[in-house]
Amino acid sequence: MxxxxxxxxxxxxxxxxxxxxxxxxxxxxxxxxxxxxxxxxxxxxxxxxxxxxxxxxxxxxxxxxxxxxxxxxxxxxxxxxxxxxxxxxxxxxxxxxxxxxxxxxxxxxxxxxxxxxxxxxxxxxxxPSREELLARLAAAVSAPLTGFVRVLNGPVQGLATALTQIAEQKEGQAAA
The missing domain is CATH 3.30.70.1730 (Ribosomal protein L10, N-terminal RNA-binding domain)
Incomplete structure (x- = not known):
């Protein structure tokens, strides 16, 4: 026993x-x-x-x-x-x-x-620990999305830059 x-x-x-x-x-x-x-x-x-x-x-x-x-x-x-x-x-x-x-x-x-x-x-x-693997996964998922957002943002940013330059030119002509 x-x-x-x-x-x-x-x-x-x-x-x-x-x-x-x-x-x-x-x-x-x-x-x-x-x-x-x-x-x-x-x-x-x-x-x-x-x-x-x-x-x-x-x-x-x-x-x-x-x-x-x-x-x-x-x-x-x-x-x-x-x-x-x-x-x-x-x-x-x-x-x-x-x-x-x-x-x-x-x-x-x-x-x-x-x-x-x-x-x-x-x-x-x-x-790698669970946290490290999750961080790697998040980085892998976000990298293509970040690039995609930058591509989409490019034409809008170009338009904003062009409009700013036109406004500055018109201000320069009005002041002259």
């Missing part, structure tokens, strides 16, 4: 899975408390959270949620990073911390309902 502590942990893992769109599994060995707190702050800013659970409890929770089997990743000292909205922001926070401290390492995870390995998790970190 499982202990009450393990049952409580399983419930907490299930709640984290229910409120997230996916997760990354990282090896966090060697992080000091201060470094761990800094990573958690960065993840919070990216709408993600890092939790440390027993690997077997996470495996049970994943099975209960019909999520892919990542048993080969959940080995040793691991932490789960659950992201609520955008996997890119969470992955970038992990990658940035990994570069700064050289202590954090992607092991894999689950994204869009599929198991991913460490290389795929790093590839997600290299993607």
């Amino acid at each position: 499982p202990s009450k502590k393990n049952e409580a942990m399983l419930k907490e893992v299930n709640e984290s899975l229910d409120s997230s769109k996916g997760l990354f599994v990282i090896d966090y060995r060697g992080l000091s408390v201060k470094e761990s707190q800094e990573l958690r702050r960065k993840l919070r800013d990216a709408d993600a959270e890092m939790k440390v659970y027993k690997n077997n409890i996470v495996k049970i929770a994943l099975a209960e949620h019909d999520m892919p089997n990542i048993d080969d990743i959940l080995v040793g000292t691991t932490a789960c990073v659950f992201y609520a909205v955008d996997p890119v922001e969470a992955a970038k926070a992990i990658k940035d911390t990994s570069k700064e401290l050289n202590k954090v390492e992607f092991l894999g995870g689950i994204s869009d309902g599929q198991a991913i390995d460490a290389a795929q998790a790093l590839a997600i970190a290299d993607l």
